[in-house]
Amino acid sequence: MAALMNDVLNNDHLKRLPEDVTVPGGRPERGGVLHFGAGAFHRAHQAVYTDDTDWGITVAAPRSREVIDALAAQDGLYSVATLGPGGSRYRVIGSIVDTLHVATETERALDLIASAQTHVITLTVTEKAYTDPAGIPGLLAAGIARRAEQGGPPLTILCCDNLPDNGKTTRGAVEPLLSGAARTWADGHVTFPSSMVDRIVPASTPATYDRAFEHLGVVDAAAVEAEPFTQWVIEDDFAGPRPAWGATFTVDVAGWERLKLRTLNGVHSTLAYLGALADIETIAGTLAMPGARNFAERLIAEQIAPSFTAPDGQDPLRYGDDVLERFANPGIRHRCLQVAMDGSQKLPQRLFATIADLAAADIPRELIALPLAAWTRFCAGTSDSGAALPLDDPLSDVLRQSLAAAGGGPAARIDAILGVRHVVPESVADDHELRLAATKWLLDLDRHGVAPTLESI
Ligand SMILES: NC(=O)c1ccc[n+]([C@@H]2O[C@H](COP(=O)([O-])OP(=O)(O)OC[C@H]3O[C@@H](n4cnc5c(N)ncnc54)[C@H](O)[C@@H]3O)[C@@H](O)[C@H]2O)c1
Numbered sequence: 001m002a003a004l005m006n007d008v009l010n011n012d013h014l015k016r017l018p019e020d021v022t023v024p025g026g027r028p029e030r031g032g033v034l035h036f037g038a039g040a041f042h043r044a045h046q047a048v049y050t051d052d053t054d055w056g057i058t059v060a061a062p063r064s065r066e067v068i069d070a071l072a073a074q075d076g077l078y079s080v081a082t083l084g085p086g087g088s089r090y091r092v093i094g095s096i097v098d099t100l101h102v103a104t105e106t107e108r109a110l111d112l113i114a115s116a117q118t119h120v121i122t123l124t125v126t127e128k129a130y131t132d133p134a135g136i137p138g139l140l141a142a143g144i145a146r147r148a149e150q151g152g153p154p155l156t157i158l159c160c161d162n163l164p165d166n167g168k169t170t171r172g173a174v175e176p177l178l179s180g181a182a183r184t185w186a187d188g189h190v191t192f193p194s195s196m197v198d199r200i201v202p203a204s205t206p207a208t209y210d211r212a213f214e215h216l217g218v219v220d221a222a223a224v225e226a227e228p229f230t231q232w233v234i235e236d237d238f239a240g241p242r243p244a245w246g247a248t249f250t251v252d253v254a255g256w257e258r259l260k261l262r263t264l265n266g267v268h269s270t271l272a273y274l275g276a277l278a279d280i281e282t283i284a285g286t287l288a289m290p291g292a293r294n295f296a297e298r299l300i301a302e303q304i305a306p307s308f309t310a311p312d313g314q315d316p317l318r319y320g321d322d323v324l325e326r327f328a329n330p331g332i333r334h335r336c337l338q339v340a341m342d343g344s345q346k347l348p349q350r351l352f353a354t355i356a357d358l359a360a361a362d363i364p365r366e367l368i369a370l371p372l373a374a375w376t377r378f379c380a381g382t383s384d385s386g387a388a389l390p391l392d393d394p395l396s397d398v399l400r401q402s403l404a405a406a407g408g409g410p411a412a413r414i415d416a417i418l419g420v421r422h423v424v425p426e427s428v429a430d431d432h433e434l435r436l437a438a439t440k441w442l443l444d445l446d447r448h449g450v451a452p453t454l455e456s457i
């Protein structure tokens with residue numbers, strides 16, 4: 001413990017910490033985890049779970065090096081502020097022992113993937129990263145090939161992105177890029193467990209760093225803020241050793257993924273598009289609009305919950321109530337525009353899967369057509385007040401061109417969005433009832449805007 005305090009106190013950037021700040025119980029003496037995606041979520045989720053073990057993480061940044069440079073300058077130390085009803089609690093995390101910039105250190109990245117010291121690779125690289133063979137999937141495949149050549153030990157690749165069957169998705173992105181011997185080796189030595197990850201972690205802003213400075217008394221350029229809730233459900237399919245994470249290990253994660261992606265993330269995206277259109281900055285602010293909570297509760301009870309079977313012991317309605325309480329947390333300033341980005345990569349699992357299952361069960365789909373209408377209007381890029389809305393989406397050109405070609409009529413615009421294949425499944429694109437309901441909602445949004453539409457529900 002004394003050594004740890006020395007570590008923290010000797011660090012140039014994190015010293016003289018107030019007594020209410022939790023500090024690491026020691027710096028890990030070993031590595032073992034290689035993580036890709038140096039974003040806010042990793043720092044407030046997997047790195048925190050790992051901080052409770054004796055394993056260490058090398059964090060690799062695929063693109064911008066801003067975060068890893070900040071971490072490196074602070075000896076890997078940074079703070080996570082938990083923003084609860086009673087105020088903020090700060091904890092310094094010590095599990096990050098090294099950093100790596102993939103674009104400029106590709107050889108080192110491959111060596112680390114191949115290294116016998118690396119047992120688990122974790123990923124938070126956003127949903128779209130799995131569709132780019134030249135990106136992370138290609139890097140992993142090349143690293144696995146090197147590991148195979150060297151006859152390295154088994155390896156676990158653990159996706160922590162918000163995707164359904166995320167282990168299978170990762171395997172599906174990497175395996176086709178392996179050739180011959182490497183593929184045979186990977187079959188016997190590499191596993192891709194699925195995992196459900198949950199903690200709301202908004203992007204850090206200058207205000208985040210100001211609050212950290214005010215609380216810690218030192219500059220922390222890698223600070224993150226998060227809600228108190230945290231959850232990690234992992235398919236117990238590790239090829240080799242793993243850290244003693246305080247997660248739930250299970251044989252089947254699919255039910256947990258559906259519960260979370262459809263309920264939490266589905267409602268999150270819904271509020272994000274409605275809020276952005278209404279010129280509201282945050283998810284909490286959107287949920288506070290008159291009628292919004294009633295709509296969200298009905299969406300969960302009447303559309304989302306009946307679309308799937310919850311895991312044993314989970315009540316989707318209670319889960320949904322808890323989610324709405326979490327969204328209402330005023331400390332979490334999660335911007336609608338952050339949640340709204342990459343809709344084409346998120347809505348298949350957050351919205352369209354729900355719609356498809358409701359249609360298959362012959363359950364009416366009127367309420368769930370509203371988020372589809374809101375996304376359609378959002379993609380056109382103008383809010384209810386006439387302000388410009390950014391469309392930060394890898395398919396932005398396709399979406400905007402389809403809408404432009406459709407002209408101004410709501411039915412044609414809904415058809416244009418439903419016609420974007422690879423995003424909207426065929427059964428949803430052909431869903432006549434959904435199309436009519438979404439057209440009606442889009443007409444309401446065009447004529448009256450979000451606020452009166454929500455109040456009318
Ligand atoms: N923030 C949350 O509340 C939260 C909660 C649960 C799960 N997640 C998952 O974690 C992911 C990352 O969230 P975050 O808050 O850390 O975001 P972030 O924007 O802070 O970080 C994203 C990271 O992904 C990398 N990245 C982006 N596009 C990439 C690409 N095409 N190829 C390779 N790398 C790419 C970026 O360089 C960055 O390191 C989310 O997309 C989601 O799947 C986030």
Ligand SMILES: O=P(O)(O)OC[C@@H](O)[C@@H](O)[C@H](O)[C@H](O)CO
Pocket residue numbers: 127162197198199200201264265268269338339346
């Ligand atoms: O992180 P994304 O971009 O996949 O989605 C935005 C939010 O819906 C998401 O980050 C939630 O906050 C998170 O999934 C909660 O666990």
